[in-house]
Amino acid sequence: MSAVTKEDAALEELFMQLKKEFVSKKKVDPKTVRARFLAHVKQGQKSKFTYKRVGVFVLVPVLSILVVAAAVVAAAYKNELIEFVQGQKCVVENNLIVSELTRPVFNCELCRNMDRIERIANISRQEFLEKYAYTTVPVVITGATDSWKALDTFNYKYFKKLYTSMTGGMKEMSEACQFFNWGYPFETLEEVFNMTDARAKLEPGEDSWYIGWSNCHTETARELRKNYERPYFLPEESESSRLDWIFMGWPGPGAFLHIDGVSRPSWQAQISGRKKWTYVPVPECAGICKDKYEAIVEKGDIIIFDSNQWYHATFVMPGEISITIGSEYD
Ligand SMILES: O=C(O)CCC(=O)C(=O)O
Ligand SMILES: [Fe+2]
Numbered sequence: 001m002s003a004v005t006k007e008d009a010a011l012e013e014l015f016m017q018l019k020k021e022f023v024s025k026k027k028v029d030p031k032t033v034r035a036r037f038l039a040h041v042k043q044g045q046k047s048k049f050t051y052k053r054v055g056v057f058v059l060v061p062v063l064s065i066l067v068v069a070a071a072v073v074a075a076a077y078k079n080e081l082i083e084f085v086q087g088q089k090c091v092v093e094n095n096l097i098v099s100e101l102t103r104p105v106f107n108c109e110l111c112r113n114m115d116r117i118e119r120i121a122n123i124s125r126q127e128f129l130e131k132y133a134y135t136t137v138p139v140v141i142t143g144a145t146d147s148w149k150a151l152d153t154f155n156y157k158y159f160k161k162l163y164t165s166m167t168g169g170m171k172e173m174s175e176a177c178q179f180f181n182w183g184y185p186f187e188t189l190e191e192v193f194n195m196t197d198a199r200a201k202l203e204p205g206e207d208s209w210y211i212g213w214s215n216c217h218t219e220t221a222r223e224l225r226k227n228y229e230r231p232y233f234l235p236e237e238s239e240s241s242r243l244d245w246i247f248m249g250w251p252g253p254g255a256f257l258h259i260d261g262v263s264r265p266s267w268q269a270q271i272s273g274r275k276k277w278t279y280v281p282v283p284e285c286a287g288i289c290k291d292k293y294e295a296i297v298e299k300g301d302i303i304i305f306d307s308n309q310w311y312h313a314t315f316v317m318p319g320e321i322s323i324t325i326g327s328e329y330d
Helices: 007-024 028-052 052-074 078-086 096-102 125-133 156-165 171-178 189-193 218-227
Strands: 120-123 137-141 210-214 240-249 266-272 274-281 293-297 304-305 311-316 322-329
Touching: 007 266, 028 052, 078 293, 156 171, 156 218, 156 240, 189 210, 189 240, 274 304, 293 304
Parallel strands: 120 137
Antiparallel strands: 137 304, 210 240, 240 322, 266 304, 266 322, 274 293, 274 311
16 A cells, blocks of 8 residues: 555645635635636646556557456456455545545535534434435444443454464455555554564554554454444444454554545444544535534544545544444445
8 A cells, every 4th residue: 555645745735725715715616616626636637647648559459458358357256346346445545636536526515504523422313314324424423332342352462363363364364455554654464463562552662553454354354243233323224334444553643634435424433542533525615614624533432424525534632542443334
């Protein structure tokens, strides 16, 4: 996985600049904002790809052969492929350009009157369905994991033992499951579990770290699921993705601002520590919605969000190691 590229950083800066500009002008047409942003994005993309045109004469025939071969393989491994595609949650391997061009247009009316992210305890299934399940409005449901074993069992040592003791667990994980280092110096989960005990515990003088992985290894996933449940407020008929995501790390920056290419909303449960989420509405909502929304998710809370509709970033607050488990639902 690569860290943020120069293009991403430039685009993020442009994104923020345009937002500021349009917020100060107020009554500007959201479509104009989006059009201008996309124009910049496309311009950047054109200059990036023009010099590669020569390669097209070689690439086209080669690609055609590859496409035919891929079609044959796809037909043979259809089910495995569906599972793989469903697992591609985050866009870190892509970049902001691709995600900005491919994301759906956001309905800014949804955040026009939203001035904060609500924190709600004991929500009923009905209320959750009406207000949050599919509206893309982020919400924190407090004390939602009270009966989960994970609150006592999940920690760095537990994961290390689980993944290093399973036959083929670590190897399979490294080859097949997604891993995010968010710019920290680990390339695989194996490297994470090979760090010194001092760094793992963030003893004085050690550098902080934050990583995430998709739990696509069936055997370990089965073991992990003994420790948590499907959130009680999700609509009865909704199905959770078979893939779960774990994010773990010490205080400091977590995920950098990004938007994901997934089609379903997500839940994420805070098992240990506290994490601040920042949600930034897409550029066309500048002047209609607030510039950004923040929520601190405490141990035992579950946050609901649509990672395909909001730019989002995380920051682990001072204190314990942050450990979260989450999934998508439909
Ligand atoms: O938990 C995090 O730090 C980031 C998670 C994220 O980006 C996501 O679930 O879409
Ligand atoms: Fe994300």
